[in-house]
Amino acid sequence: MGKSKRNTPKPGGNRAQRLAERKVAQEQAAQSVVRPFEGLAAECDLVALREFVPSATATLKLSADVAAERSVVLSTVLPGAVAALVRAGEQPVGYVGVQVQTQSEDPASDIAASILWTQSAEPGDSLTAASIAPGGPRLADVIDPGADLELTVHQDFDWWVPEGVQPDPQVAATIEQAKQAIMPSARLDLGPDAVGAAWWVDAGEKAHIRWVRPEDEDALMLALARLHAAGALQLGEGSRFAGSFRTHGLLVPVFDLDPERHPDEWVDAAKEFGAKLTAAVAVDAPLTAEERRSRDGLRSRQVTLR
Incomplete structure (x- = not known):
């Protein structure tokens, strides 16, 4: 009797594919920054905000080397999990998220790039994903590395909408849905x-x-x-x-x-x-x-x- 097709060894393509995938994973691991926020006074809080804090904000103290055109608020997550946005107003404000849809192997550089983006973006614009250049500025170059975060912990996401502004029904429903899932922190x-x-x-x-x-x-x-x-x-x-x-x-x-x-x-x-x-x-x-x-x-x- 002939061997069952199920038991017949398959061509080496699957093995080659697994080896290629393993190589890619190893290269990504080698490129990743093991301790991206090292050297920053706010390192531990930055890690917490990225990994498990549901809703919190902090106005950043930017480095003296940054020609700051507007203030920047660090946020756990922004609507749509975008990297950054600029809120329109008499004094436009930049918002940068740390829990995002797309990120590189160096989250600190992602945040730095997002902060710099807020300084030249038009009010009302949003940034889906940060774009970092090789050798570009790191977070310690963009914010004061010795400054702690003056955090405001929220138990909802009402801060997604400027005070006094009535959100449209879809935005209001999104905020309410997010609020139902939040855990008090x-x-x-x-x-x-x-x-x-x-x-x-x-x-x-x-x-x-x-x-x-x-x-x-x-x-x-x-x-x-x-x-x-x-x-x-x-x-x-x-x-x-x-x-x-x-x-x-x-x-x-x-x-x-x-x-x-x-x-x-x-x-x-x-x-x-x-x-x-x-x-x-x-x-x-x-x-x-x-x-x-x-x-x-x-x-x-x-x-x-x-």
């Missing part, structure tokens, strides 16, 4: 000495704190392992360490929380934990056997966002 105010950016979110059955940290990933993982082995990897009663994820070259610990408590009720516990974590990062002694087991367990629960 807040940035914890942990004081001027706090490290990183701790963001609270009410996800329904549980609340979470996602704490974007600026330390080297490996050093932070070791510190988390030390605290875990000591039984100190939590924010007190009603909290539980849920795991961590890696994104934009940073490690983000995540805690599950009692959703009945207001975000401000976690501030004191977060400050205490933050001090312990910073101290643990500074320890350079080898891990104990128990700490190594903790590290291995924590790594097994870690995911990477791309």
Whole structure:
């Protein structure tokens, strides 16, 4: 009997295609900027705004080297997830989104290009995708690298429409639909000495704190392992360490929380934990056997966002 066609080896085209796709993926990974916002005082908040904050804005402090014609508002997401737009008015204002439809391997350069675009675009224009030139300005060249973001956290998207303007029915329906999907969020105010950016979110059955940290990933993982082995990897009663994820070259610990408590009720516990974590990062002694087991367990629960 002849062999079934299903079991007959196929020409090597599929294998060649898989190898080609793998090569493309490897080249893209090699070109991507691992830590795009490194060196910026607002690095941790920029990562948070790109990855999980639903609705927030901040007026940027532009670099002295930029001939600023109008102010620029950094936004989590703009209508249609466009890269930027210029809002018409007596004083036109540029808006730049960080959660966009199309992006390059260097999101910091995308944002820089979008900021510069807002300075010459006509009021009412929008930019679907940023266009960056090789060797072009990076974000640290366009904004003040030492400035923190003065954030306004919104629980809706009403800011998509200028105050006093009545949106047309289609826009109003889009805003209402987005509002229904939003999860209440807040940035914890942990004081001027706090490290990183701790963001609270009410996800329904549980609340979470996602704490974007600026330390080297490996050093932070070791510190988390030390605290875990000591039984100190939590924010007190009603909290539980849920795991961590890696994104934009940073490690983000995540805690599950009692959703009945207001975000401000976690501030004191977060400050205490933050001090312990910073101290643990500074320890350079080898891990104990128990700490190594903790590290291995924590790594097994870690995911990477791309």
